[in-house]
Amino acid sequence: MDIQLKRGLLDVCVLAxxxxxxxxxxxxxxxxKPYLELSESTLYTILKRLESADQLTVRSVEHDxxxxxxxxxxxxxxxxxxxxxxxxxxxxxxxxxITREDNRYE
Amino acid sequence: MDIQLKRGLLDVCVLAxxxxxxxxxxxxxxxxKPYLELSESTLYTILKRLESADQLTVRSVEHDxxxxxxxxxxxxxxxxxxxxxxxxxxxxxxxxxITREDNRYE
DNA sequence: CCGTAATACATCATATCACGAAGTATATCG
DNA sequence: CGATATACTTCGTGATATGATGTATTACGG
Numbered sequence: 001m002d003i004q005l006k007r008g009l010l011d012v013c014v015l016a017x018x019x020x021x022x023x024x025x026x027x028x029x030x031x032x033k034p035y036l037e038l039s040e041s042t043l044y045t046i047l048k049r050l051e052s053a054d055q056l057t058v059r060s061v062e063h064d065x066x067x068x069x070x071x072x073x074x075x076x077x078x079x080x081x082x083x084x085x086x087x088x089x090x091x092x093x094x095x096x097x098i099t100r101e102d103n104r105y106e
Numbered sequence: 107m108d109i110q111l112k113r114g115l116l117d118v119c120v121l122a123x124x125x126x127x128x129x130x131x132x133x134x135x136x137x138x139k140p141y142l143e144l145s146e147s148t149l150y151t152i153l154k155r156l157e158s159a160d161q162l163t164v165r166s167v168e169h170d171x172x173x174x175x176x177x178x179x180x181x182x183x184x185x186x187x188x189x190x191x192x193x194x195x196x197x198x199x200x201x202x203x204i205t206r207e208d209n210r211y212e
Numbered sequence: 213c214c215g216t217a218a219t220a221c222a223t224c225a226t227a228t229c230a231c232g233a234a235g236t237a238t239a240t241c242g
Numbered sequence: 243c244g245a246t247a248t249a250c251t252t253c254g255t256g257a258t259a260t261g262a263t264g265t266a267t268t269a270c271g272g
Contacts, residue, residue, distance in 0.1 A: 002193055003257090004117070004258085005113075005115075006230080008111030008113060010229095011110070013203065013204060016203060016205075026249055035199055036200055038231090039231055041232070041233085041252085042229090046230090064239065064248090065237090068249070069249085069250075081204065084204065090107050090142075094142055097119065097138075098115075098122040098187065099187075100122075110228090112259085116259085131219095132219060144259085147223085147224095147259080147261070148258095150221065150223090152259090169220090172268080173266095174219095175220085
């Protein structure tokens with residue numbers, strides 16, 4: 001998929017991935033894979049950005065001797081998803097604008 | 107609307123604006139305004155990018171003593187719109203992923 | 213007739229961002 | 243024992259939207 005098109009969806013998609021259950025980096029990538037592929041470096045960049053924006057919180061858990069960071073969505077993060085749903089209406093209008101054959105009356 | 111979300115739509119939207127009829131900068135902005143607002147600097151950046159990518163051609167026309175550049179979509183530009191329509195299917199799936207309530211079976 | 217707004221295009225600096233590459237470290241499995 | 247999977251981190255790069263600023267002409271209201 002077009003990279004620019006992905007950009008607008010990535011943040012919200014990550015938030016959606018942890019919406020119903022706290023999750024950690026590797027798991028999030030696997031969960032999103034069928035819909036939107038992203039590399040580890042991209043994901044961790046996003047997670048830090050979302051943490052700075054208080055849209056999620058982080059909690060470190062020891063798992064098999066390895067560090068595992070669980071991400072938990074905040075109210076602000078849930079609000080971000082709601083904003084996306086609002087934006088979606090505009091996007092549908094834009095989609096119609098792009099795909100319409102010709103509504104120009106000469 | 108979210109800036110990142112706009113990014114993926116801008117190029118294709120500009121192409122759609124000249125799809126049925128050649129147009130020029132100022133006109134394109136006015137035509138897109140109800141759907142997607144963009145500044146002049148942004149538009150001219152996009153037009154140059156699309157020209158470099160051979161998705162449109164430019165023709166200068168004298169109009170009231172002023173230069174006016176008309177933009178014409180190429181086959182490659184039309185192809186870009188078709189690609190967007192393909193991408194749209196994936197976007198719809200992502201939208202479902204984001205907005206679904208909970209399909210996790212515990 | 214003069215100032216303001218509209219038309220029309222151009223350039224520059226800046227901040228944001230996705231991503232590949234490379235690194236660290238452990239567990240598992242053949 | 244070596245490869246693969248898990249798990250997170252850092253760095254550099256290239257792409258890009260936008261505000262600010264500039265140039266130049268036409269149209270219009272008072």
